[in-house]
Amino acid sequence: xxxxxxxxxxxxxxxxxxxxxxxxxxxxxxxxxxxxxxxxxxxxxxxxxxxxxxxxxxxxxxxxxxxxxxxxxxxxxxxxxxxxxxxxxxxxxxxxxxxxxxxxxxxxxxxxxxxxxxxxxxxxxxxxxxxxxxxxxxxxxxxxxxxxxxxxxxxxxxxxxxxxxxxxxxxxxxxxxxxxxx
Amino acid sequence: xxxxxxxxxxxxxxxxxxxxxxxxxxxxxxxxxxxxxxxxxxxxxxxxxxxxxxxxxxxxxxxxxxxxxxxxxxxxxxxxxxxxxxxxxxxxxxxxxxxxxxxxxxxxxxxxxxxxxxxxxxxxxxxxxxxxxxxxxxxxxxxxxxxxxxxxxxxxxxxxxxxxxxxxxxxxxxxxxxxxxxxxxxxxxxxxxxxxxxxxxxxxxxxxxxxxxxxxxxxxxxxxxxxxxxxxxxxxxxxxxxxxxxxxxxxx
Numbered sequence: 550x551x552x553x554x555x556x557x558x559x560x561x562x563x564x565x566x567x568x569x570x571x572x573x574x575x576x577x578x579x580x581x582x583x584x585x586x587x588x589x590x591x592x593x594x595x596x597x598x599x600x601x602x603x604x605x606x607x608x609x610x611x612x613x614x615x616x617x618x619x620x621x622x623x624x625x626x627x628x629x630x631x632x633x634x635x636x637x638x639x640x641x642x643x644x645x646x647x648x649x650x651x652x653x654x655x656x657x658x659x660x661x662x663x664x665x666x667x668x669x670x671x672x673x674x675x676x677x678x679x680x681x682x683x684x685x686x687x688x689x690x691x692x693x694x695x696x697x698x699x700x701x702x703x704x705x706x707x708x709x710x711x712x713x714x715x716x717x718x719x720x721x722x723x724x725x726x727x728x729x730x731x
Numbered sequence: 732x733x734x735x736x737x738x739x740x741x742x743x744x745x746x747x748x749x750x751x752x753x754x755x756x757x758x759x760x761x762x763x764x765x766x767x768x769x770x771x772x773x774x775x776x777x778x779x780x781x782x783x784x785x786x787x788x789x790x791x792x793x794x795x796x797x798x799x800x801x802x803x804x805x806x807x808x809x810x811x812x813x814x815x816x817x818x819x820x821x822x823x824x825x826x827x828x829x830x831x832x833x834x835x836x837x838x839x840x841x842x843x844x845x846x847x848x849x850x851x852x853x854x855x856x857x858x859x860x861x862x863x864x865x866x867x868x869x870x871x872x873x874x875x876x877x878x879x880x881x882x883x884x885x886x887x888x889x890x891x892x893x894x895x896x897x898x899x900x901x902x903x904x905x906x907x908x909x910x911x912x913x914x915x916x917x918x919x920x921x922x923x924x925x926x927x928x929x930x931x932x933x934x935x936x937x938x939x940x941x942x943x944x945x946x947x948x949x950x951x952x953x954x955x956x957x958x959x960x961x962x963x964x965x966x967x968x969x970x971x972x973x974x975x976x977x978x979x980x981x982x983x
Contacts, residue, residue: 570860574867581870584878591877599873602915606869613911614858621850621857653857656944660951662783667952676952677960684938686910696918701979705931705971708978712935712971716963723959 609695616688620651645675645717646710649682656683677720681713732762734832735789736825737799741769746825751799752782758825759792762833765826768792790815798828861909868912872919881924888925896972899929900965903936905943913937927980932972939964 585592652659663676685706693702737754740746743765746758755774760767770788772781782803789797796816821828888895903913917930940961941948949957 570863574863574870577867577870577874580874584874595870595873595877597873598876599870602869602872602919603866606915614854617854617857618850621853622847656941656948659783660947662787664784664951666787673956676956680960681939681964684910684935689911689914692911693914696914700982701927701975704979704982705934705975708971708975709935712967713939716939716960716967719963719967720956720960723963724953724955 606692606695609691612691613688616691620688641672641675642678642714645671645678646682646713649679649713650685650687652679652683656680672721673724674717674721678713678717681716682710684709684713732795732833733793734760734762734796734798734829735785735792735794736760736821736828737785737797738769738825740825741771743767743826743829744824748798748800748821748823748825748828750801751785751797752803754785754799757785757788759789759794760825760829762829765829796832798832861911864908865911865915868915872915875916875919875923879923884920884923884925888929890926892926892928892973892976893969895926895929896932896969899925899932899972900936900940900968902929903933903968904940904961904965906937908937910934910938927976928972931975932968935968935972935975936965939968 581592581596584595659679663671663679667673667676690702690706693705697705736746736758737749737751738746738756738758739749739754741756741758743758743760746756749755755772757770757772758767759770770792772785786797794815796818798818798821800819800821802817802819818832887898913934917934920933921927921930942961945957945961948961952960
């Protein structure tokens with residue numbers, strides 16, 4: 550929720566300063582250059598290890614891309630945002646859960662929407678549940694399975710959903726179901 | 732039909748159509764009677780993230796179409812299939828824009844492109860934003876592999892489940908970002924001998940807890956909510972991480 554890619558500035562319409570995306574990889578490449586001058590053999594081993602990771606993760610990333618297209622094709626954030634503010638009961642839980650899962654991009658881009666939804670009736674429970682479920686990313690499952698296996702992936706993602714709902718329940722108990730104006 | 736128009740004025744005749752993210756007013760116009768309601772967009776709410784707020788506002792007022800001079804591509808994608816027409820490239824006064832729109836049949840309104848093409852374009856954009864940092868993370872994982880010794884990691888991650896989980900959760904709360912980066916770093920740490928408890932806690936808190944994002948979250952959602960949510964998320968993440976490793980290990 551808070552890395553370099555999540556801290557990229559956007560302008561009024563959400564366009565990204567794309568050059569900022571390159572800052573982090575360029576910084577790491579600079580570190581490689583400096584380390585190569587000091588310890589060339591070990592830096593070479595690091596580069597080989599990075600190359601192996603890149604090759605290994607290429608296929609899962611391709612599958613992830615296909616899944617992303619499918620999700621973008623059939624699940625519309627506008628649908629979720631339209632209903633999130635009015636959802637109640639199990640329907641509201643399902644919508645805020647789905648909304649968190651399909652939300653992409655920097656989290657701060659979603660804060661204004663969440664603030665607006667709350668002002669139009671979305672509860673603290675739904676907002677917290679939405680934020681908690683951002684950890685579940687259906688289109689990245691192939692990458693997780695590649696690294697950690699099916700069993701681990703299934704268990705972790707089920708517990709992440711349960712955990713997000715638990716967090717939402719506890720937060721609602723602590724700060725109230727509706728917004729507390731500060 | 733109600734049409735939402737991004738405008739620089741609260742008057743339908745004086746107002747010119749503007750960009751969605753920088754409009755000072757949103758005019759909700761009934762295209763049959765030309766009656767309208769002007770909603771002021773405070774200056775503080777313009778700028779970053781304003782577009783999606785205004786779209787939400789328009790949808791909440793039952794608008795069947797949204798008109799602006801320019802609309803970000805993610806808005807196009809978000810509204811595809813929602814039943815709301817998004818009309819970009821509009822110029823002139825608000826009244827002229829609405830009358831011109833109302834004079835056309837719905838099918839004649841310029842569409843934003845085929846659904847699949849939009850989904851593909853959106854996915855390419857999302858992936859394009861993700862890949863540079865992921866590439867940097869892969870390079871970093873290589874450095875971790877070659878330069879950080881197992882002994883150094885064992886000094887922090889001692890192999891005691893709860894302590895390892897705690898350190899992993901602290902790391903994930905400080906760092907963070909796209910979830911896929913945590914998978915790569917987590918796998919590299921695991922291969923270097925760090926326990927799965929720590930790796931899982933890092934993956935879980937990477938997205939759910941955000942120390943650096945606290946001010947932004949507090950500004951939008953309130954300090955009390957933000958502190959409570961992040962604190963509870965951190966504690967619950969410890970349980971989720973430990974339970975995941977135990978249950979997954981049990982099944983394995």
